[in-house]
Amino acid sequence: MKTLVIILLTLSTALVAQNKKRILLMNGTAHIGNGQVIENSYVAFSEGKIDFVADARLTKLDMTKFDTTIDVFGKHVYPGFIAPNCILGLQEAEAVRQTSDYAEVGDYNPHIRSLIAYNTDSKILETVKANGILYTQSTPRYGVISGSSSILATDGWNWEDAVIKPDDGIHLNFPISIQRHGWWAEPQPSDKNTKFREQLNDLNTFFENAKAYNNTPTVSEKNLRFEAMRGLFNGTKNLYIHTDYVKDIIMAVNFSKKFGIKKTVIVGGKDSYKVTQLLKENNIAVMVNRVHDLPELPEADIDLFYKLPYLLQKDSVLFCLQNQGEMEAMNSRNLPYLAGTAAAYGLTKEQALQSITLNTAKILGVDRLIGSLEPGKAASIVVSAGDVLDMKSSVIAMAFINGRYIKVTNFQNDLYKKYADKYGVKQ
Numbered sequence: 001m002k003t004l005v006i007i008l009l010t011l012s013t014a015l016v017a018q019n020k021k022r023i024l025l026m027n028g029t030a031h032i033g034n035g036q037v038i039e040n041s042y043v044a045f046s047e048g049k050i051d052f053v054a055d056a057r058l059t060k061l062d063m064t065k066f067d068t069t070i071d072v073f074g075k076h077v078y079p080g081f082i083a084p085n086c087i088l089g090l091q092e093a094e095a096v097r098q099t100s101d102y103a104e105v106g107d108y109n110p111h112i113r114s115l116i117a118y119n120t121d122s123k124i125l126e127t128v129k130a131n132g133i134l135y136t137q138s139t140p141r142y143g144v145i146s147g148s149s150s151i152l153a154t155d156g157w158n159w160e161d162a163v164i165k166p167d168d169g170i171h172l173n174f175p176i177s178i179q180r181h182g183w184w185a186e187p188q189p190s191d192k193n194t195k196f197r198e199q200l201n202d203l204n205t206f207f208e209n210a211k212a213y214n215n216t217p218t219v220s221e222k223n224l225r226f227e228a229m230r231g232l233f234n235g236t237k238n239l240y241i242h243t244d245y246v247k248d249i250i251m252a253v254n255f256s257k258k259f260g261i262k263k264t265v266i267v268g269g270k271d272s273y274k275v276t277q278l279l280k281e282n283n284i285a286v287m288v289n290r291v292h293d294l295p296e297l298p299e300a301d302i303d304l305f306y307k308l309p310y311l312l313q314k315d316s317v318l319f320c321l322q323n324q325g326e327m328e329a330m331n332s333r334n335l336p337y338l339a340g341t342a343a344a345y346g347l348t349k350e351q352a353l354q355s356i357t358l359n360t361a362k363i364l365g366v367d368r369l370i371g372s373l374e375p376g377k378a379a380s381i382v383v384s385a386g387d388v389l390d391m392k393s394s395v396i397a398m399a400f401i402n403g404r405y406i407k408v409t410n411f412q413n414d415l416y417k418k419y420a421d422k423y424g425v426k427q
Contacts, residue, residue: 021067022046023403026056028072028383033079033357033372035350043077045379048402053373072383075397078353079372080134080380082151082360083332085240085267085287085322088136089118089125089152091329103142108206110170110228112147114138118159124329125154126410131333131394132382134401135164137364139171139240144203146171148228149240151366153380155406164378165366169238169265170229174252175199178245180296187296200251207259235262238365240287246271253282265363267322270296273308276315285318285363288355290325291338303345309355310346320360340389352389379403 023045030041030053042059044051044066063069092099101117118138128136134154140147148167156162177196182188193199213219213226214233231237239261241252249266253275256264266272269286272279279286288308295304312319321338323331335356343352361371370378381400386393396408419425 020047022051022065023379023400024061024063024066024069025072025077025381025383026069028075028077030077030373031079031350031353032374033354034374035354037350041077043373043381045381045400045403048379048404050373050375050377050379052375070398072397074385076384076386076388077373078132078382078384078388079357080370080382080399080401081132081335081356082135082137082320082364082371083128083133083323083335083356084137084320084360084364085139085149085289085324086136086328086332087139087141088128088133088154088329088332089120089122089138090114090140092119092122092124094327094329102140104140104147107144108225109140109143109147110145110210111224112140113150113167114140114147115150115152115159115163115166118150118152118162120156120158120162123411126407127330127412128333129154129399129406130396130408130410130413131336132384132388132396132399133332133335134380134382134399134406135370136332137168142173144173144199145206146173148237151364153401155401155404164369165364167228167231167237168364168366169240169263170232171240171242171267172203174241174243174248174255175203176243176245177247177251187298203255207255211259232261233259238263238265238363240265240267242267244268244270246274249275250278253278253284256284257282263365268324270305270308272317272319273311273315276312276317279317280315285320286312287322287363288312288319289322291321291341306341307345309342309352313347313351318359318362319355320363321355336388336394337391340387340391343389349387349389 025043028041030038030043038055040056042054042056087102090102104112137149137151139149149169150163151165151168152162175196176193178190179193180190210226210229214230232239243249243252265285267287268289272286291305293305339352339356343349358371361367370380379400383398385395385397388394399406399408
């Protein structure tokens with residue numbers, strides 16, 4: 001333990017300043033993120049990129065060619081975890097309105113960019129980094145079209161420093177055909193949304209106008225809303241359709257096809273397991289929300305959402321995990337444990353890991369940059385003393401973003417130590 005502390009102190013002074021040195025993590029169990037596991041591994045990186053990952057039992061290295069070697073024997077090495085569809089960095093205290101900057105007035109705001117509201121000084125970011133969350137999809141909320149999300153690191157000087165993919169997609173809250181009332185403890189009868197057709201017609205009109213605008217070679221007056229929609233029609237942006245129920249999912253898929261949207265993702269998708277063939281045929285991925293939730297229908301299996309990832313995996317639908325809802329910014333630190341639950345309900349451990357790493361990167365369109373421990377990708381790495389999907393054994397020992405060592409302690413650790421020391425609690 002003393003050796004590790006010395007290593008970390010050295011890294012904090014040397015690697016924070018620059019990331020050009022050749023670093024080697026040796027003797028750890030490397031979970032590549034694509035399903036492969038190397039039990040005794042070498043993971044080498046320099047200038048922010050992974051140079052190679054190899055089996056130490058089969059590879060001979062000249063250790064003098066590395067500036068720093070770190071023995072992580074008995075530990076697990078993972079790619080950095082990605083929290084998609086999240087207001088992380090956009091909200092600090094849920095009860096204090098002035099610290100929330102994730103929504104704008106109006107219903108149709110495709111031109112609103114969450115990117116410029118991202119706060120790299122957020123205290124919450126410190127707590128999620130300490131649990132291996134190294135990237136997030138900063139996502140706006142509310143309205144019919146909330147705005148554009150972006151992919152950012154959870155560590156950086158400002159948003160310009162943290163961003164890895166700006167304006168990756170537009171977020172659409174699809175009209176809901178059935179309105180559900182009450183809450184999980186006291187559900188109330190559901191009824192039809194009497195304004196559903198009107199809302200759908202308005203949405204169709206907006207997309208028709210946006211497509212016509214973007215099909216016009218020259219326009220006399222620039223429309224910022226329609227300009228922001230351009231990427232949906234030329235395939236450079238994803239359309240994230242937030243919807244849950246089977247009828248609405250089917251209509252959302254048909255809506256996307258009608259307007260020739262090339263990249264569509266269903267966000268939420270509580271009933272997605274009922275239409276896996278449709279999703280697969282149309283190459284539509286799903287961001288599964290909160291596997292720890294309870295089902296809304298009394299006749300549903302109590303563990304329906306626990307096993308939803310397995311049901312999608314079984315039918316070859318690409319999916320990832322996310323955590324939208326109450327206290328989502330602070331609770332994004334629990335993303336690895338959501339994956340752990342999915343592993344207990346049908347997925348293998350490596351499939352569960354993919355649901356918060358490589359699968360997420362593929363859906364967001366950044367899999368050439370992050371998501372797995374492969375040569376040429378960013379050296380964004382998490383080292384854990386135990387199984388990171390198990391809250392009882394997971395202890396993050398160190399982490400790197402783009403080859404740069406980042407601090408994995410935070411003010412919560414400081415408070416724990418302060419009061420443990422005061423009252424003589426063994427740590």
